[in-house]
Amino acid sequence: MDAKTQAKFEARARIIKAMAHPTRLFFVDELSRGERCVCELTDMVGLDMSTVSKHLAVLKEAGIVQDEKRGSQVYYTLRCPCVMNFFNCVETIMRTKVKSQMELV
Amino acid sequence: MDAKTQAKFEARARIIKAMAHPTRLFFVDELSRGERCVCELTDMVGLDMSTVSKHLAVLKEAGIVQDEKRGSQVYYTLRCPCVMNFFNCVETIMRTKVKSQMELV
DNA sequence: AAATCGGATGGCCGTTTGGCCAAGTTACCA
DNA sequence: TGGTAACTTGGCCAAACGGCCATCCGATTT
Numbered sequence A, B: 001m002d003a004k005t006q007a008k009f010e011a012r013a014r015i016i017k018a019m020a021h022p023t024r025l026f027f028v029d030e031l032s033r034g035e036r037c038v039c040e041l042t043d044m045v046g047l048d049m050s051t052v053s054k055h056l057a058v059l060k061e062a063g064i065v066q067d068e069k070r071g072s073q074v075y076y077t078l079r080c081p082c083v084m085n086f087f088n089c090v091e092t093i094m095r096t097k098v099k100s101q102m103e104l105v
Numbered sequence C: 001a002a003a004t005c006g007g008a009t010g011g012c013c014g015t016t017t018g019g020c021c022a023a024g025t026t027a028c029c030a
Numbered sequence D: 001t002g003g004t005a006a007c008t009t010g011g012c013c014a015a016a017c018g019g020c021c022a023t024c025c026g027a028t029t030t
Helices: A003-019 A022-031 A038-045 A049-061 A081-103 B003-019 B022-031 B038-045 B049-061 B081-103
Strands: A065-070 A073-078 B065-070 B073-078
Touching: A003 A022, A003 A049, A003 B003, A003 B022, A003 B081, A022 A038, A022 A049, A022 A065, A022 A073, A022 A081, A022 B003, A038 A049, A038 A073, A049 A065, A049 A073, A081 B003, A081 B081, B003 B022, B003 B049, B022 B038, B022 B049, B022 B065, B022 B073, B022 B081, B038 B049, B038 B073, B049 B065, B049 B073
Parallel strands: none
Antiparallel strands: A065 A073, B065 B073
């Protein structure tokens, strides 16, 4: 594998990696229904706000969300709704796996 | 967030996490063009075979690939071609990001 | 001006990840 | 039957991750 190919897959992996966490996945799902500020998301997941802020920074770094400061709050929005396609695919994989496990019984 | 919702996102994250690595992403891409045995994949990436084997185990655990032993070789195949949809979406995110970065110049 | 609220950042710390090496297993070949 | 090729597994170790706390910053309130 040449350096160029490797760089390509590293770039892809960075984006996928940004979603590879239950909390961040929840945020993406939640943001697909509209903008949310940090304190709203913090209330939903029950983690420390600093932790939530860092998770959002990861999603932002990856280009998945964007933020907008209004007053003293920061609102996050999905930058690319196509992200939701991930879920469809993931669900398919999950169902396929369950199905083949059932066949073994 | 109740326990059930959390479990749902953890299950999704496990699958996405399995793809959140450049080498494993390369394998998925490669397997989308047909079955490959471990030694073929090992040659392509230039890592230790034990490392490759572990990466494949991660993909298998997640239900993304399946293996079949034939003779002394083990062949891996994609279990769910829809995985390739990930790439389309990832590319879109990358392009969107680059585009908005260019607007800043 | 002081206190408070919403967020971001730095530090700490236990856990996970990803690489290699070494060793074990199974199939094929001489 | 002994040897080698193809994998897998366990161990080890440095690096990355994900949580909390403490702290800092900027906007709002009092």
